Amino acid sequence: MEYLIMTIKAVVVFAVVAGSMPFIVWAERKVMADAQARIGPNRVGPYGILQSFADALKLMFKEDVTPRQVDKPIYFLAPVLAMIPALTAFAVVPYGSPEVTVYGVPIFYVTDPKQVGVLWVFAVTTLSVYGVVLAGWASNNKWSLLGALRSAAQMISYEVALGLAILGVVLGSGSLSLIDIVEKQAVPRAFGIPGIWLFAQPVAFLLFFTASLAETNRTPFDLPEAESELVAGFHTEYSSFKFAMFFMAEYINVLTVSAVVATLFLGGWLGPGVGQFPLLGVVYFALKTAALIYLIMWLRATLPRFRYDQLMRFAWKVLLPLGLANVFITALWVGLRGGT
Amino acid sequence: MSAIGNAIRQSLAILKGMGVTLRHILREPRVTIQYPEERPKQSFRYRGIHQLRLDENGKELCVGCNLCGLVCPSECIYVEGAETDAPEEARVSRYERYALVYVINAARCLYCGYCVEACPTDALAMTPQFELGEYQKRNCIYDKEDLVRNHRRWADQAGYGIEWCNPAKLEEWTGDAKPVGPPSHPAVEP
Amino acid sequence: MTEWILFIVLTAVAVGSALMMVLNRNPVHAALWLVLTFLAVAVFFLVLGAQFLFAAQIIIYTGAIMVLFLFVVMLLNLEREREPIVTGGQRAAAVALAFALLAVLVIAIAARTSFPTMAMVPGGITLTDLGVALFDEWLLPFELASILLLVAMIGAIALARRRT
Numbered sequence: 001m002e003y004l005i006m007t008i009k010a011v012v013v014f015a016v017v018a019g020s021m022p023f024i025v026w027a028e029r030k031v032m033a034d035a036q037a038r039i040g041p042n043r044v045g046p047y048g049i050l051q052s053f054a055d056a057l058k059l060m061f062k063e064d065v066t067p068r069q070v071d072k073p074i075y076f077l078a079p080v081l082a083m084i085p086a087l088t089a090f091a092v093v094p095y096g097s098p099e100v101t102v103y104g105v106p107i108f109y110v111t112d113p114k115q116v117g118v119l120w121v122f123a124v125t126t127l128s129v130y131g132v133v134l135a136g137w138a139s140n141n142k143w144s145l146l147g148a149l150r151s152a153a154q155m156i157s158y159e160v161a162l163g164l165a166i167l168g169v170v171l172g173s174g175s176l177s178l179i180d181i182v183e184k185q186a187v188p189r190a191f192g193i194p195g196i197w198l199f200a201q202p203v204a205f206l207l208f209f210t211a212s213l214a215e216t217n218r219t220p221f222d223l224p225e226a227e228s229e230l231v232a233g234f235h236t237e238y239s240s241f242k243f244a245m246f247f248m249a250e251y252i253n254v255l256t257v258s259a260v261v262a263t264l265f266l267g268g269w270l271g272p273g274v275g276q277f278p279l280l281g282v283v284y285f286a287l288k289t290a291a292l293i294y295l296i297m298w299l300r301a302t303l304p305r306f307r308y309d310q311l312m313r314f315a316w317k318v319l320l321p322l323g324l325a326n327v328f329i330t331a332l333w334v335g336l337r338g339g340t
Numbered sequence: 341m342s343a344i345g346n347a348i349r350q351s352l353a354i355l356k357g358m359g360v361t362l363r364h365i366l367r368e369p370r371v372t373i374q375y376p377e378e379r380p381k382q383s384f385r386y387r388g389i390h391q392l393r394l395d396e397n398g399k400e401l402c403v404g405c406n407l408c409g410l411v412c413p414s415e416c417i418y419v420e421g422a423e424t425d426a427p428e429e430a431r432v433s434r435y436e437r438y439a440l441v442y443v444i445n446a447a448r449c450l451y452c453g454y455c456v457e458a459c460p461t462d463a464l465a466m467t468p469q470f471e472l473g474e475y476q477k478r479n480c481i482y483d484k485e486d487l488v489r490n491h492r493r494w495a496d497q498a499g500y501g502i503e504w505c506n507p508a509k510l511e512e513w514t515g516d517a518k519p520v521g522p523p524s525h526p527a528v529e530p
Numbered sequence: 531m532t533e534w535i536l537f538i539v540l541t542a543v544a545v546g547s548a549l550m551m552v553l554n555r556n557p558v559h560a561a562l563w564l565v566l567t568f569l570a571v572a573v574f575f576l577v578l579g580a581q582f583l584f585a586a587q588i589i590i591y592t593g594a595i596m597v598l599f600l601f602v603v604m605l606l607n608l609e610r611e612r613e614p615i616v617t618g619g620q621r622a623a624a625v626a627l628a629f630a631l632l633a634v635l636v637i638a639i640a641a642r643t644s645f646p647t648m649a650m651v652p653g654g655i656t657l658t659d660l661g662v663a664l665f666d667e668w669l670l671p672f673e674l675a676s677i678l679l680l681v682a683m684i685g686a687i688a689l690a691r692r693r694t
Contacts, residue, residue: 037364
């Protein structure tokens with residue numbers, strides 16, 4: 001029974017996440033258009049909101065070209081591997097107050113493994129590199145391979161910063177469970193500052209956000225696909241639905257990153273009035289996630305791409321020491337206060 | 341210490357950049373033209389497809405000299421000149437010489453306007469018409485009839501080579517800019 | 531019963547993919563089979579109630595170490611299936627060493643009188659248990675291991691530096 005409920009919740013979450021993907025793509029195109037004095041898609045549906053559906057249909061019916069001399073099994077596996085981790089991370093994210101129950105079953109999270117929690121998010125995001133790396137290698141194409149190599153090095157470098165950033169929050173909260181982490185943020189700090197980790201752990205927030213952008217290959221860390229140098233990077237040789245899967249993976253990743261940052265640093269479902277109306281929590285969570293998605297798009301409209309050496313230097317010489325210092329200071333603070 | 345200073349300066353630079361984008365998002369006017377509904381405003385010397393002009397009596401001005409064909413860099417103009425002894429009323433052209441065949445291959449044309457420059461009688465000019473898409477390449481080849489039809493349709497519009505043939509419209513078309521040199525044949529209403 | 535099915539499936543996946551890894555000629559394919567092995571082992575940890583080890587296994591082995599492996603394989607061996615030059619003597623030595631290792635393992639396992647059966651630890655091993663074990667009971671070995679890693683890292687950097 002427990003597993004059945006979990007499965008139902010997982011399917012619903014999958015549907016919502018996958019279903020919101022076209023709208024995120026549309027939103028990004030609109031935001032980019034805004035920043036570039038253009039209008040953006042406005043033909044299909046009101047304000048062009050159905051543009052993504054039209055594009056998806058087009059991609060589905062396009063010819064699926066498989067170049068000769070690709071490594072077939074891996075070539076077919078890679079897009080799937082790119083999509084799965086992004087979706088799986090949602091398993092532990094609470095998107096509403098756990099107090100809301102239907103027939104005694106809390107409906108606003110799929111599962112809450114107390115001993116793994118945020119580590120699960122971290123673990124699946126580290127797996128997302130395989131899709132990119134294998135796609136690049138299996139394509140048997142110079143540009144793709146270069147994209148894959150960059151991606152591998154980039155992911156490994158930024159994982160370290162990501163882990164250290166999470167550690168700051170986990171140390172402060174004293175739990176790995178995302179629900180516990182959110183509930184920890186409910187208590188306001190001194191001078192009426194909200195208890196969200198954004199204010200208590202600003203360094204961790206910046207580290208996590210930056211490293212997440214790098215992990216999901218978003219601008220300014222989009223070196224693996226760097227269209228101005230590498231044609232399209234790792235997905236150069238992909239067409240039709242397989243390309244669409246990479247595309248979807250990227251935007252689901254954006255959604256995942258935003259949801260996780262909202263949970264870890266912005267207090268997830270917390271907000272004024274949630275105590276009386278627990279259903280409001282979903283709205284707050286959605287708003288925070290949407291704001292972060294907008295921030296990611298805004299950054300894409302603003303920042304140019306890193307050069308490769310800058311990328312590496314930034315990871316190892318800026319983010320890593322900052323992360324270590326943050327963990328050290330947090331641990332000291334937690335220790336001096338005598339536990340969390 | 342300088343490293344920290346650099347880091348702070350660079351972080352501020354990112355914020356500044358985001359401020360710039362935000363300003364554009366909020367205030368920048370959109371430059372997009374909703375094309376089929378909205379038309380782009382063209383320059384008064386826009387070089388679209390050609391037209392073969394007629395004079396006030398509806399006679400062709402072209403004398404079939406093939407100067408346009410000679411000067412054409414992509415060699416897309418073919419002219420066959422001919423002469424006639426017929427009286428002026430019976431002629432198609434204003435002159436004794438006229439173009440028997442006049443063909444422009446618009447698929448090869450690069451719209452440089454040299455042909456218009458070369459024309460001694462100002463018979464050839466260009467129109468602002470840029471919508472020249474065709475499904476068949478052979479439809480891109482314009483004969484004399486097509487080019488005269490272009491004149492009938494576009495003569496009251498500005499276009500390369502015609503802008504100063506229409507002194508009445510000059511002000512509207514050019515604004516301050518004054519075209520150089522007088523026309524050998526002033527414009528006529530189509 | 532469920533545990534047995536789980537155990538058999540997981541073992542089959544782990545051993546099978548490990549075999550595929552060894553037998554595969556293509557280095558990238560071999561690396562991928564190794565990833566599958568690691569994932570199967572991670573699920574073993576999960577089944578045994580060691581949730582933290584499960585996450586750590588995925589993060590460290592599949593997420594970081596294997597990616598580095600792939601990186602190196604792609605960087606070095608771009609022509610697929612090129613056999614490294616191995617002499618007969620090396621081959622014989624490798625076989626002998628493998629059997630020696632197997633013998634040591636078998637003897638070590640046989641020397642133990644009883645095996646803890648595969649059982650679900652109630653509630654699983656908590657993080658607190660793990661932390662206490664690492665930083666209290668086994669502090670010295672833990673720190674020694676970290677020093678060993680540090681030495682290895684410094685050594686690698688020193689070797690890389692000398693060449694340039």
